[in-house]
Amino acid sequence: MIDAEAPPPAETSPEGLTSAQVAERVARGEVNDVPARSSRSARDIVRANVFTRFNAIIGTLFVIIMVFGAPQDGLFGLVIVANTAIGIIQELRAKKTLDALAVVGEAKPRVRRDGRTTDVTPRELVLDDVCAIGAGEQIVVDGVVVEADGLELDESLLTGESDPVHKHPGDPVMSGSFVAAGNGAFRATKVGRDAYAARLAEEASRFTLTRSELRSGLDVILKYVTWLMVPVGILLLVSQLRSNKGDFSGAMTGMVAGVVTMVPEGLMLLTSVAFAVGVVRLGRKQCLVQELPAIEGLARVDVVCLDKTGTLTEGGMDVGEVRTLAPDLPVKEALGALGTSDPRPNASLQAIIDAHPAPEGDGWRVTGVEPFSSARKWSGATFAGEGSWLLGAPDVLLPQGDPVLRDVDELGAQGLRVLLLAKADGPLGDRAAEHATPAALVVLEQRLRPDAADTLRYFASQAVAAKVISGDNALSVGAVAGKLGLAGAEHPVDARTLPEDRAELAQELDDNTVFGRVTPQQKRAMVAALQSKEHTVAMTGDGVNDVLALKDADIGVAMGSGSAASRSVAQIVLLDNKFATLPAVVAEGRRVIGNIERVANLFLSKTVYALLLSLLTGVASLPFPFLPRHLTLIGTLTIGTPAFFLALGPNTERARPGFVPRVLRFAVPAGVVAAGTTFLTYWLARLNHGSSLEQDRTAATITLFMVAMWILAIVARPYAWWKLVLIAAMGGGYLLAMFVPFLSDFFALYPDDLPNWGIAVGIGLAGMGVLEFGWHLSGWVRRRHPAAVSWQAGADSAKTGAKEKAEEKA
Structure with a gap:
């Protein structure tokens, strides 16, 4: 990088530097040392996805259960691997594509050194290098023009101005611009981070993550859960030590069972899965x-x-109109012939070539060419049997006050570019425009996408x-x-x-x-x-x-x-x-947001009932009503598996702010009902001294599963056939776990106490009734007071349901 205190570089010959001069500048550090960077590094990607609050919480609990409990109680730890892998793989995939784009799009400047023109990489350029440039080539460093032959630069990437800028020797050029027409050479005056484009890129180089209300909301919830976990965990551990008569391993297992259920671990995973599926879907649309x-x-x-x-707009222009001024002149043939006269047509001439093919016959054979000059603002050609024709700016080719100029001004006010085609009365030269007959106005318009x-x-x-x-x-x-x-x-x-x-x-x-x-x-x-x-x-x-x-x-x-x-x-x-891809991105985002909010109701209901059960158990000094595997089973059948399908289903509901309050308005009442009914079942079962702790826990599991299934049934509304099949399959899965011997042994379920059965099912049905009443009550309030926000955030409107069914059929 150039030292800001260094004296200005010496002028160099248009023939370029020698190898010795290049070596001197390299030794002084006067090189184009802008680092090639298209995205954040792989190390940053891995670090951002591994070191998260969620991974820290679940990882700690997983280690505890591996030390003090049974391996089957540590199944929740697999969520860390899946959640982290999805984030890393998706970002690395994006990085690979971007890096490939950066390499493909990298300019290859041509420099003059030792009397020869050679191709180098942008990072091999040094201060005072003379770079040859031609049509379509990119300016990679700032400099000053030393040669110009009809040179026009497109600076739209820097200024947004689409009109080419004419350049003369001594004029500055900025990195990031392109040669629109002509050719020439420039001397590099600013390289590395001093170049204009590099300064902009460096100012923007700090990588910032997109703000996600879903992620932010989940982080807020996770933060509060983290704060609650410590006192609740201590309370649970003390109560479990008391109820388990000092069995530290059993107490730690009970404590982890209560605390880990408070963490909506599946929701974090499902959010990543839903985003990743959305990324894949959009990837198919390029x-x-x-x-x-x-x-x-x-x-x-x-x-x-x-x-x-x-x-x-797209690159290039289109001929919108040709207004003939001299009906007796061959306007279309002349325009087509002028297109053959320039081997490097600019955007304006290319539009004319596209609209008017070259005429046939020797009469239109080119015998002389006058290239475009920014000084005279026209170009021309002489044809064997048709004389000389000019194409350029109307205000130059027409005398001041000509009535045609009024039309030109009106068209210019509409954002159109206007060129004049004229027939020269004499040979080409600087004074040819003084004796030219206007033939037609060529109206050019930008090419719309x-x-x-x-x-x-x-x-x-x-x-x-x-x-x-x-x-x-x-x-x-x-x-x-x-x-x-x-x-x-x-x-x-x-x-x-x-x-x-x-x-x-x-x-x-x-x-x-x-x-x-x-x-x-x-x-x-x-x-x-x-x-x-x-x-x-x-x-x-x-x-x-x-x-x-x-x-x-x-x-x-x-x-x-x-x-x-x-x-x-x-x-x-x-x-x-394709600008038209944006609506697909919006629609995909709405699907993700709507579905994640829907399933968040399930996960946060679990967080609420886990918290309340932990507090009730701790205060009552009872053994915790579940083993970790019990909650893994219930969570898988009532939350994890159905949430996966619900999160990937169609949803066109418009995104709305206020994700966390809306979800809590549903999750808190639902969680209270689930925790209250479950603890009541467990407490009544414990009063039945003829039953064992395993049978009491089984009774609590039955009640919790029934209430959790009804929460799922509410969230899944409006129903489609696949949702009904999904709910039925989850119920069947629980029955298999209860009554298939090796599964009931694995999950420690023992449904052989009939009194407990009656208590569990009866209270479970009562809890389902309370949930259903609450759902209908919230709907009634919503109809009477449309501005009110219902706690029934998991249910969609009938209109949304109709759209979903239409999408499913499609």
Whole structure:
């Protein structure tokens, strides 16, 4: 990296450096030493997924049970392995794809050294290297032009401005731009981290995880559970030592059985599974999700900031109209012939080539060419039998005050580019335009993505506001957005007039839709202003100028063909560059959020009843009513297995904030009912002195299973055939565990005490009745007071159920 205190580098010859000069600069550290980085390292990925609060809690309890209990009571420890593996594998998969993209997209600069032009890697460039550039090549470091032959640079990745910029010797060039037309050479004046694009990328290089309300909510719950585990664990251990007459191993097993059930371990795993399945589904649509929670984030988005270039428009242009000014001249043939005169056509000429094929006949054989010059702003060609023709800027080729210029101004105000085709009266030369006859106006329009209009309509139907934020001319951006049917496009705003105050800027963003001439710093400020008004913001982009805004947005969406810097900071990369993939991401996120919230009711109900059972058992100084394997069985049949299928089923319910309060409103009453009925069964069974502890525990297991199954039945509503089959299969599984000898021995279930049976089933039925009454009561309250939030958060509306069934059939 260059020392900021070092003197400015000496001027070098356009022929480039010698090997000795290169060696000197390498020794001084004046090299392009920007590290190649497309994502966070494998070590960071493993560390982030292994060292979590959840793994620490479950891991500690697993070690305790392995030391003091039976191996079959430690089955819950497998969740750590599965949960961690899913997160690591998915992120490493995304990293591999991104690294491959970075290598494929890496520019190969051509430098002049020792009188020869050679290809080098970007990291082999040194200060003062002279780099040869041609059409389509990327500028990888900052520099100054030393040669220019019709040189035009596309700086849209840096500025958002789609119009090529003409360059002359002495003009600066910035890394991240591309050669749009012509050729030339430039001398490197800033390399490494001093280069413009590198400074932007370095500012955005700190890896930040997507905020996930699901994950955050679960972390909050887990934090409180952690705090409660210590006093509850101590209480349980003391009570178990007293009730087990000093049997420390038995007391530790009872304590772990109560504490581990408080941890919603399966919910953490299921959240990862649901996210991972969503990632796979989106991967089939050529959408790379770098972080698991990103699909949830986009489902919660209510504002999407779109960059025009590369998002709403494709590369290249189209001929929208040809207005003939001289009907007697062969306009179409001349346009087709001009296309054959330039071996390296720019975007404007390529659009003409696409619209008008080359004419046949020797009369259109090229005999002379005048390349485009930014000084004269036109190009031309002479043909064997048709004379000379010019194509360029109307205000140059037409005299001032010509009435045709009024049409040109009107078209320009609509964001269209206009070229004039003229027939020269004499030979080509600098003065050819002075004696030219106007033949036609060629109206060029930017090429719109065919799927952009449908995607904007989708967002509008989902109440997601779309804001077009571009560095291009505001009128041009407004014209593009208007053609796509975006509401508010008729009032584009020039960002140079926007206030700097965040509150005032946020109001302008709320009131308007289309913004032009936006700088990279303003894009970032716009994202922050929207977030200050509690909006969840998604930002799309493909250029270096989008990097900081992509990083600050709640969700960054980059195009696969965009810059490596934008791909590395975005959470979602559209590998096929299709803007139309975004609705699929939103829908997948909604499926994940809706289903995880549904099954969270199951898991947190278990947390509540485990906590209450632990407290009741500790206060009553009774042996804990379950072994860990009992709770593993009940959790698997009433929560784990059904939750897996429920989490992956269809769900189109709109994402809503307030995940934790809604879930608790369901889980707390359900958990209280489950804990109360179970403890009542266990306490009455203990009063039956003719039964053993194993039989009393079996009775408690029966009651808890019945109540937990009814919680599942409520959460699964509205019913579909597969849900009914699932519930029936779980009930059958429990009966097998009860009455198949080797299974009943494995799970320590002994259903041979009839009095206990009667107590367990009777109280279980009563608990199911209480749950059903509560569900109907909450529905009645919801119908009478629509604004009220029901504790029946696990049940969906009939409309959602109809959509689910329609999706299942599809």
